[in-house]
Amino acid sequence: MTDSSLVDKAGTIRAGEELDLEQLRQYLQPVLGSKVANLKLQQFPGGFSNLTYLLSSGSDKWVLRRPPFGSTVKSAHDMSREYKILSALQNVFPYGPIPIHFCQDQSIIGCDFYLMNYIEGLVIRREYPPQLKMTPDQIRQQLFNFFDVLGELHSVDLVAAGLDTFGKPVGYVHRQVDGWCKRWADAMTPDTANCDATMQWLQDNMPAESGKASVIHNDYKMDNVIFSASNPQQVIGVLDWEMATVGDPLMDLGCTLGYWVETGDPDFFREYRNMPSDVEGAPTRRQIIARFQQRTGLSVNNFPFYYCFGLFRLAVIGQQIYYRYYHGLTQDIRFKMMVKKTIILQQMCELIMAGKIST
Structure with a gap:
């Protein structure tokens, strides 16, 4: 029921x-x-x-x-x-x-x-609803199911979907790095973080393409997913397809794990958490990567690059949102706080580049 x-x-x-x-x-x-x-x-x-x-x-x-x-x-x-x-x-x-x-x-x-x-169901944001009672094992299974659905998306037959000519999968990684660096430059404000070192590191550490072109969501996170209200471990809907395209699935995984805060992360980053990824039972990034590899057959090498890119991309998105507030294009007070998140994300990028964050 x-x-x-x-x-x-x-x-x-x-x-x-x-x-x-x-x-x-x-x-x-x-x-x-x-x-x-x-x-x-x-x-x-x-x-x-x-x-x-x-x-x-x-x-x-x-x-x-x-x-x-x-x-x-x-x-x-x-x-x-x-x-x-x-x-x-x-x-x-x-x-x-x-x-x-x-x-x-x-x-x-x-x-x-x-x-x-309209898909009726449960959307999980920063915290689990207090009336939702799940054991650590159930939480673990729910979150693995969440990533399994992402893997299902990456396994969609492009020809069967009619998306084989959609997007430009060849050279996707290079274009994404260049594109998000340009977006950062276009959205800068005087009070934001300095991302020059991160942008150079991404250019210098860019891996070869994974060799697989997939439908990728590009903003896959818990509040863009609908879970069944009668069986909260089950995913029944995926929302917000505005950034979806055809590209490298490892970039998509990195973008999702850019949202993933776990118990061993620095306190300043855990304050940034916007979904309950560090509660008891939640899998770590390493466990998620292992599961993803097993379910999709893809090898996730060079993950520090994909993770750092995912964090940097979120910093750019946050800065674009803050830019609108800074220049009076929106009155939404939530947008004012995005500059702080941008700085936090850049700090995490610095720790990854220094080899101080386990991925």
Whole structure:
């Protein structure tokens, strides 16, 4: 039986992120029919990038995705691209939401957006909900299942998905390092960290390509995954596909483990933790890598590079978010704190480069 108290719930829309509900009602009438008459709009918590809203009419529910307000990085918020990837994955990856409708008429809410089905379940953020009772063994299995689904994504047949010509997998690692270094330069503010040494180290320690091209999510973390509210160890949905592409799966693993804080990490980094990866029962990065290799058949060599890249990339994303706040493009007070996280992530990169962090 589903525990309704565990189901992720939408709530009040944040100030400055309101949508024109009447415009939506009129536009969506051909899509949703008479249900638009009682259409209600709420917003899901969390998220610093693309915004997610709940549309409901009686017992019917849908999810609307749109770019963030005030963003100037259009390539990072391509709604049509996200919609295309979800459409392609429908028959080959059972965890993606079902896309319903894409709108490129920017007169409706001021931007492109799309509608998808609503997946009811548990979303885990910084802490486990207090009413969720799991043993350390159950937590361990849940988190292994979380990474197993990432491995399933990396095993998707690109031809069967129609994604064999999507993205540019050859030279992916080199382009990613160059691209994120440029993004850092474009988003710098006077009060942020100095990442020059990290960027040079990534250039100097770049490994050869893994030789495998996979669908990669590029932001796979616990609050982008939906677990069953009746069986919390089971993954039932994967969300937020805005950065997905075809590329090197080891880069994707490194990006996910950039979020992974464990008990042996420095205290300053454990303060950064945004998911419960250091609770009793949670596997370490080494254990996750071993499991990933066993499940996918991929060899994870040169992991300090992939891990350092994952941390640096998160620092850049945090800095891009903070840049919007610094220049008055958003009023969301959460964005103000991102500069501190950027500095913490850079400190971890320095420890990896010095060989002081176990990966």
